[in-house]
Amino acid sequence: MKIKIAFSCKEAAHACDKHQYKECSKSDRMLLQFHLVICKLCREYSTQNKRLTDFMNSSAIATLSREKKEAMKQQLRSYL
Amino acid sequence: MGEVTLHPEKWVDRYADYLFNYTIVRVNDRIVAEDLISETFLAGLKSKDNFKGNASERTWLISILKRKIIDYYRKKNTQKAQAEVHITYSDDEMEGDWLEERVEDFSDQTAEDTLENKELRLAIFECLDTLDERHADIFKLKTIQNYDTEAICNEYNITPSNLWVIIHRARKALMTCLKKHWLE
Numbered sequence: 001m002k003i004k005i006a007f008s009c010k011e012a013a014h015a016c017d018k019h020q021y022k023e024c025s026k027s028d029r030m031l032l033q034f035h036l037v038i039c040k041l042c043r044e045y046s047t048q049n050k051r052l053t054d055f056m057n058s059s060a061i062a063t064l065s066r067e068k069k070e071a072m073k074q075q076l077r078s079y080l
Numbered sequence: 081m082g083e084v085t086l087h088p089e090k091w092v093d094r095y096a097d098y099l100f101n102y103t104i105v106r107v108n109d110r111i112v113a114e115d116l117i118s119e120t121f122l123a124g125l126k127s128k129d130n131f132k133g134n135a136s137e138r139t140w141l142i143s144i145l146k147r148k149i150i151d152y153y154r155k156k157n158t159q160k161a162q163a164e165v166h167i168t169y170s171d172d173e174m175e176g177d178w179l180e181e182r183v184e185d186f187s188d189q190t191a192e193d194t195l196e197n198k199e200l201r202l203a204i205f206e207c208l209d210t211l212d213e214r215h216a217d218i219f220k221l222k223t224i225q226n227y228d229t230e231a232i233c234n235e236y237n238i239t240p241s242n243l244w245v246i247i248h249r250a251r252k253a254l255m256t257c258l259k260k261h262w263l264e
């Protein structure tokens with residue numbers, strides 16, 4: 001069995017993205033942390049990524065449900 | 081002529097979320113906001129011949145929505161507020177102005193929602209507009225509505241790795257755009 005011991009930048013970015021949605025496994029989070037220690041570029045990406053997550057959360061941005069949108073579309077279509 | 085033309089069949093996908101965020105801070109009620117947006121689209125459809133093509137479609141819809149919000153407050157206004165309107169202003173045109181100010185100045189509608197957040201939401205929408213429509217939809221579903229990866233993949237017939245590529249690109253584009261529009 002091959003055990004992964006280091007992330008490439010691409011893998012690190014992917015793990016970082018997943019982490020924003022709490023979908024990053026514990027082992028990947030560890031590999032990500034290791035990578036961030038040695039890689040300045042990914043550290044920057046990670047900071048920005050986290051900031052975007054904070055923005056999205058703190059803005060309390062809202063969207064209509066898909067059901068509601070579908071209903072609106074149908075209503076519009078009936079008048080077109 | 082290079083004038084803007086209307087595409088009512090795209091309105092919901094393009095503007096519903098934007099209009100929703102515009103409305104929700106002003107009326108502070110999800111159901112009311114949804115109804116006002118439906119009414120706005122229908123009113124837009126009815127008066128689409130009045131569209132001059134000198135404003136963007138979104139600006140035009142917002143102007144209709146503003147009237148709808150004003151009408152909503154007009155109906156809902158307390159006796160006291162109505163009395164105030166009639167004392168302060170004599171004609172209907174002016175009453176409209178008074179309500180319009182209320183709609184513009186929505187700072188008292190939801191005290192916990194800061195002006196900064198309202199501006200941030202607008203900036204996010206401006207930036208979402210720069211994305212491919214499908215990518216923006218997928219990003220919104222995943223990030224704002226917290227849909228499962230699997231649910232989105234089924235819906236859009238894509239693999240999880242497709243999804244993460246789209247999310248990655250969307251996030252990068254948004255970071256760059258927000259930096260320009262918001263942080264600087």
Ligand SMILES: [Zn+2]
Nearest residue numbers: 009012039042
């Ligand atoms: Zn790296």
